[in-house]
Amino acid sequence: MKKVLVIITITALFSACKKGENQLDLAKKLYAQAQENLDATTSKVALNQILMLDSTNLVYKDSLARLYMTTGNYKTGVKLGSEVYRNGTADNNLKETLALSYQQLGEIEKSEGLIDELMQATGNYKYMYQKLVLQFDKGDQAAFDTLATNLLTKIDSDSTIANTTISLPGPVTGVNQMVPLKAATLFIIGNNAFDREQNVQKAVEYFQKSIEEFNQFEMARYSLQEIERMIMASRR
Numbered sequence: 240m241k242k243v244l245v246i247i248t249i250t251a252l253f254s255a256c257k258k259g260e261n262q263l264d265l266a267k268k269l270y271a272q273a274q275e276n277l278d279a280t281t282s283k284v285a286l287n288q289i290l291m292l293d294s295t296n297l298v299y300k301d302s303l304a305r306l307y308m309t310t311g312n313y314k315t316g317v318k319l320g321s322e323v324y325r326n327g328t329a330d331n332n333l334k335e336t337l338a339l340s341y342q343q344l345g346e347i348e349k350s351e352g353l354i355d356e357l358m359q360a361t362g363n364y365k366y367m368y369q370k371l372v373l374q375f376d377k378g379d380q381a382a383f384d385t386l387a388t389n390l391l392t393k394i395d396s397d398s399t400i401a402n403t404t405i406s407l408p409g410p411v412t413g414v415n416q417m418v419p420l421k422a423a424t425l426f427i428i429g430n431n432a433f434d435r436e437q438n439v440q441k442a443v444e445y446f447q448k449s450i451e452e453f454n455q456f457e458m459a460r461y462s463l464q465e466i467e468r469m470i471m472a473s474r475r
Contacts, residue, residue, distance in 0.1 A: 409457035422453035
């Protein structure tokens with residue numbers, strides 16, 4: 240109800256503005272103010288108003304795409320973001336957000352294409368990890384095993400790659416952790432063993448290895464606890 244009232248109020252504001260006042264400028268001012276106030280709802284309304292008045296403005300279309308995708312409206316965000324991408328003006332951050340959104344929508348091939356493009360452009364091995372996650376999502380065991388082995392080999396032979404970190408959510412605290420690439424890779428191998436291979440012993444082994452690499456690894460510890468609960472429940 241609150242969101243509806245905000246939209247009605249803003250719409251009334253635009254309708255009541257003086258004839259000599261430029262509605263596009265007013266919308267831009269509203270967006271700037273919403274950004275200062277960290278007000279995502281008003282930002283979306285203002286950006287939509289801007290694009291209604293100037294549909295060719297790719298800068299604001301880019302901003303609205305990111306806002307939709309980062310707040311969970313992946314379908315609309317991807318629609319707008321792909322327009323920016325096709326125009327050739329998408330930066331790497333938008334491409335990464337698009338790839339993650341395609342993944343959330345189950346469009347793995349499109350996500351993988353963007354990840355390959357980012358890996359080639361940046362050489363950042365966090366994208367190789369993301370491709371590993373996509374192989375897990377696809378259920379391609381052979382590709383997953385090959386990529387996991389290659390990634391671990393590169394991590395062990397190159398300190399720069401080893402120092403790469405991956406942002407992963409903490410299931411208990413709800414706060415993202417920056418996890419070393421090797422720990423994150425060992426964790427996804429364990430996750431694959433549990434979910435895809437149905438191999439609990441292997442899963443536990445790799446979750447433990449990931450914790451040895453990064454003792455504060457919340458997701459790995461949580462996964463081990465869940466397995467322990469499952470085993471205890473099966474013995475009752």
